Amino acid sequence: MTLASRAFAQLATWPDLRRTVPSCGLGRAVSSIHGEIAHFHSSRDVDLRLTDRAIRRFAKDMRHTGAVRIVPGSQWVTLRLDAASDVDLLLTLASVALQAQQTWPDPVGRLLVGCNDQRGAGFVKADLSGV
Structure with missing residues (x-):
């Protein structure tokens, strides 16, 4: 079982979450x-x-980990x-995301931009073979 499958x-067992097809x-x-x-x-990227409030609050800490990519202007972070x-970090941030949605829901009528995968903003592996 991959890490993503385990996560x-x-x-999917959390009472406030349900499995769904991604938009x-x-x-x-x-x-x-x-x-x-x-x-x-994928088996690695989520x-x-x-x-916005949660991203601003945790941006500095998230940028210090190589596991998180923040895309300016996106409400999605890629792990x-x-x-x-x-x-563990994903589960913690998912809890933050769930609490933030419940406490500070997005304004009515706000256009939500697609996830980072649609923006080509996932992790890019550098080709260091010629170095």
Whole structure:
């Protein structure tokens, strides 16, 4: 079982989340009654939807980890699951995302931009073979 599969299975057991088809059409997702929380696009990459407020609050800490990619202007952060600690980080941030959606829901009529996978903003592996 991959780390992403394990994380997805755990999130799917949370009482406020349900399995769903991601709006981008790629992979698997979990949603709350307030909207999508996470898209699992591969065995390693997960897009997690946070509120603007949550991203601003945790941006400095998230940027210091190599497991998280923040895309300016996106409500989604991309997590690379390479270790069990990355799954722990995902579960913690998913809890933050769920609480933020419940406490500070998106304004009515606000256009939600697609996840980072649709923006080509996942992790890019550098080709260092010629170096």
